[in-house]
Amino acid sequence: MRRILVAGNWKMNLTYQEAGDLASDISGSNDSNVEVLVFPSSPFLSLANEFCDETISVGAQNCSQYDNGAFTGEVSCSMLKSMDIDWVLIGHSERRQIFHEDNQIIAQKVNTAIAQGLNVIFCCGEMLEIRDQGLQIEFVMEQIKQGLFQIPAESFKQIVIAYEPIWAIGTGATASPEQAQEMHREIREFINKNINAEVADQIRILYGGSVNASNADNLFSMQDIDGALVGGASLKADSFNNIIQAALKL
Numbered sequence: 001m002r003r004i005l006v007a008g009n010w011k012m013n014l015t016y017q018e019a020g021d022l023a024s025d026i027s028g029s030n031d032s033n034v035e036v037l038v039f040p041s042s043p044f045l046s047l048a049n050e051f052c053d054e055t056i057s058v059g060a061q062n063c064s065q066y067d068n069g070a071f072t073g074e075v076s077c078s079m080l081k082s083m084d085i086d087w088v089l090i091g092h093s094e095r096r097q098i099f100h101e102d103n104q105i106i107a108q109k110v111n112t113a114i115a116q117g118l119n120v121i122f123c124c125g126e127m128l129e130i131r132d133q134g135l136q137i138e139f140v141m142e143q144i145k146q147g148l149f150q151i152p153a154e155s156f157k158q159i160v161i162a163y164e165p166i167w168a169i170g171t172g173a174t175a176s177p178e179q180a181q182e183m184h185r186e187i188r189e190f191i192n193k194n195i196n197a198e199v200a201d202q203i204r205i206l207y208g209g210s211v212n213a214s215n216a217d218n219l220f221s222m223q224d225i226d227g228a229l230v231g232g233a234s235l236k237a238d239s240f241n242n243i244i245q246a247a248l249k250l
Helices: 016-026 042-051 077-082 093-097 103-115 128-132 136-148 153-158 177-194 197-202 216-220 237-248
Strands: 005-009 035-039 056-060 087-090 119-124 159-163 204-208 227-230
Touching (some): 005 204, 016 237, 042 056, 077 103, 103 119, 103 136, 103 153, 119 136, 128 136, 136 177, 153 159, 153 197, 177 197, 177 204, 177 216, 216 227, 216 237, 227 237
Parallel strands (some): 005 035, 035 056, 119 159, 204 227
């Protein structure tokens, strides 16, 4: 059985003090039945590691595709590993859209992270106009193919996929549990067909896009939804803890 994972992406929010307070306030909300991650801004990684208890892991929101060198402002995967960071987000729609990271750059980041032993939450998802055209499945499968299929099958144990329809991120609009389940099922079947059945059965697929305490129960009840990548609701301890509690009920 796949272990439920609840991850909070803090994005570019909070001050140093607020990040420490939040890390402290969400500690103690989890047990070993659910895996919980938080993704603070890079300056707060060590702080979050210090204040989160042993049931909560800390990951980075981004990494460089390069190992080292003259890349001012970048953070390498080896730097993250040296800070006891074991997770990184790659391919988030904000990196794709705002910072123009294409499938080639994202694939390079995946390769670098895997080589350094990091676990990756690989984000994918369609824009509203793609869904309006009925092309969402083809679009998302191409993102997965271009971003992940260059790694060997055994490396998929380091991969979690997060399906985040762009039209639902930060908008208050959420894909219905049935819409989310349809895409998650398609992703699993695509991996089964193109990688193998074992990887398809074991890989965790999260839903992201305006997840909150009110809709988490219904989303988590879907067969192929293995947790959530939470944005705004992860910035308040009460709302994030309530999502964790919804996962613990399963």
